[in-house]
Amino acid sequence: MPRITAIIALVVGVVLAAVFIRPGGEPAEASEVILQPTNATGPDPFTPSTANTTSSLPAAAPSTPSTETNAIRSVAGSEPGVYGGSRNLASCDVEKQIRYLSSDRAKNKAFASVLNVRESEVPGYLRSLTPVQLRSDTRVTSHGFRDGTFTKYQAVLQAGTAVLVDGRGEPKVRCACGNPLARAVAQKGTPEQKGSTWTGYRPQDVVVIKPAPAEVKEFVIFDQKDKDWVSRSAGDHGERDKQATPPDRQWPLMAETKQHETKHDDDKKDDKKEDGKKDDDKKDKDKEDGKKDDDKKDKDKDKEDGKKDDKKEDGKKDDKKEDGKKDEDKKDEQKKDEQKKDEQKKDEQKKDEQKKDEQKKDEQKKEEQKKDEQKKDEQKKDEQNKDDKEDVKKPDPKEPKSEPGGDPVQPPNPEDPRRLVEPGDAPAQQPDPQDPPQPPAPQEPAPPPAPQEPAPNPNPEPETDPVPGTDPNLGADTPAMLPAA
Numbered sequence: 001m002p003r004i005t006a007i008i009a010l011v012v013g014v015v016l017a018a019v020f021i022r023p024g025g026e027p028a029e030a031s032e033v034i035l036q037p038t039n040a041t042g043p044d045p046f047t048p049s050t051a052n053t054t055s056s057l058p059a060a061a062p063s064t065p066s067t068e069t070n071a072i073r074s075v076a077g078s079e080p081g082v083y084g085g086s087r088n089l090a091s092c093d094v095e096k097q098i099r100y101l102s103s104d105r106a107k108n109k110a111f112a113s114v115l116n117v118r119e120s121e122v123p124g125y126l127r128s129l130t131p132v133q134l135r136s137d138t139r140v141t142s143h144g145f146r147d148g149t150f151t152k153y154q155a156v157l158q159a160g161t162a163v164l165v166d167g168r169g170e171p172k173v174r175c176a177c178g179n180p181l182a183r184a185v186a187q188k189g190t191p192e193q194k195g196s197t198w199t200g201y202r203p204q205d206v207v208v209i210k211p212a213p214a215e216v217k218e219f220v221i222f223d224q225k226d227k228d229w230v231s232r233s234a235g236d237h238g239e240r241d242k243q244a245t246p247p248d249r250q251w252p253l254m255a256e257t258k259q260h261e262t263k264h265d266d267d268k269k270d271d272k273k274e275d276g277k278k279d280d281d282k283k284d285k286d287k288e289d290g291k292k293d294d295d296k297k298d299k300d301k302d303k304e305d306g307k308k309d310d311k312k313e314d315g316k317k318d319d320k321k322e323d324g325k326k327d328e329d330k331k332d333e334q335k336k337d338e339q340k341k342d343e344q345k346k347d348e349q350k351k352d353e354q355k356k357d358e359q360k361k362d363e364q365k366k367e368e369q370k371k372d373e374q375k376k377d378e379q380k381k382d383e384q385n386k387d388d389k390e391d392v393k394k395p396d397p398k399e400p401k402s403e404p405g406g407d408p409v410q411p412p413n414p415e416d417p418r419r420l421v422e423p424g425d426a427p428a429q430q431p432d433p434q435d436p437p438q439p440p441a442p443q444e445p446a447p448p449p450a451p452q453e454p455a456p457n458p459n460p461e462p463e464t465d466p467v468p469g470t471d472p473n474l475g476a477d478t479p480a481m482l483p484a485a
Contacts, residue, residue, distance in 0.1 A: 031187060034153055035195035038160045044144025044151050046107055047100035047178030048321060050093045054176065056160035056198065057084055057224050060135045060252045061205035072139065077169015078212035080220035081251035083132035087223055087230045090237040091162035092131040092175035098123045100178060110150040114143045114180040115172065128235050129164035129172055132221055135251065136207045140171060141182040154185060156206055158198050167234050168211035184208050197303060220244050
């Protein structure tokens with residue numbers, strides 16, 4: 001038993017002390033590695049989760065140990081079976097990822113900077129990636145977002161994690177947090193592991209996925225649920241998936257756990273045979289081993305409880321973030337409604353002001369019209385008064401004229417036969433000889449003229465008898481007025 005324990009400790013120590021070699025040949029200083037289960041958001045997420053699946057997969061581990069000393073095994077992204085997934089189902093919602101980044105300019109800028117693309121090219125770049133699931137616990141460099149810029153840390157992603165890979169099969173985005181990914185950085189010494197472990201996790205089974213030597217046209221992925229192979233075109237999101245023939249060369253489907261356990265059991269049997277003669281020591285060792293197993297079970301239970309607590313905590317954080325987002329959306333809607341109401345209120349006020357201005361103009365127009373009418377009425381009254389004054393001054397031709405100091409002179413009656421014919425009078429109408437004779441109309445006798453006293457004659461003549469047929473009151477040259485026939 002001591003020999004077995006020493007061997008296991010030696011293997012674990014060698015694996016944990018493994019380093020990557022930089023292109024220049026110098027390893028990086030030892031730091032920390034964050035373990036991230038499939039459903040964990042992790043530190044400083046760029047966006048909410050866009051993963052369509054968070055179920056873990058059995059870790060596919062290297063079937064043979066690495067030929068390089070103190071190195072972690074790497075595998076090309078074009079290797080059949082290095083990725084998994086479900087037929088006609090994308091592991092990530094790419095369009096949702098695009099919407100999240102487009103709504104935050106600072107995050108979009110940092111995201112583009114990490115992946116070395118322009119900000120305007122981010123949507124097209126994301127659509128060119130292929131959504132798959134990791135089939136091995138994979139070491140990467142992850143980038144978070146904090147204080148307006150990106151952060152960087154080493155991480156191990158659990159098998160089953162939904163990722164987006166580029167045309168050469170290298171993981172570029174982790175969908176559970178929207179973080180951009182890059183190749184793992186070499187470290188010196190034993191990195192400090194943080195985060196939550198998962199069942200079946202073994203540091204020696206962790207791999208690094210390196211880019212394929214050429215562009216990959218078709219990814220051959222393994223459907224763990226249906227135990228079938230699927231061919232997915234590069235850049236396709238599962239709509240054109242088709243069944244594939246099991247490849248001759250493929251990434252291991254099962255982990256080395258079973259082989260390791262078998263070897264461990266054989267060593268245990270050998271130790272029992274070797275120590276069969278020492279029953280007392282065997283019992284003591286069994287008791288000690290039993291105690292260690294109990295301690296190990298307790299530790300495993302504590303880790304499992306811690307994992308559950310971490311999951312609950314992550315779930316609470318996700319719920320809080322989702323609630324916060326809903327509150328922000330609600331506030332934005334309320335703000336938009338208030339802005340809309342303010343605009344409507346301003347429009348109503350503007351309409352009211354225009355209406356008042358029109359009413360004021362109408363009143364002014366009516367007032368001007370009223371003044372014009374009053375002015376016309378006054379002018380008309382003035383003209384009437386002027387005409388009345390002129391009428392008063394002008395004598396009426398029908399009224400009799402009066403002599404100074406005497407009675408008014410009566411106008412001559414045209415019917416009076418005694419009327420003297422004035423110059424300018426029209427001659428009397430003569431009867432037409434062809435007309436039958438008309439009987440004379442009866443005429444009333446004209447009243448006798450008032451007697452007038454003759455003016456005294458300064459040269460009186462001797463009185464003579466009046467000539468028969470003459471008026472003694474008239475002169476001799478004045479013809480007497482005879483009655484009309």
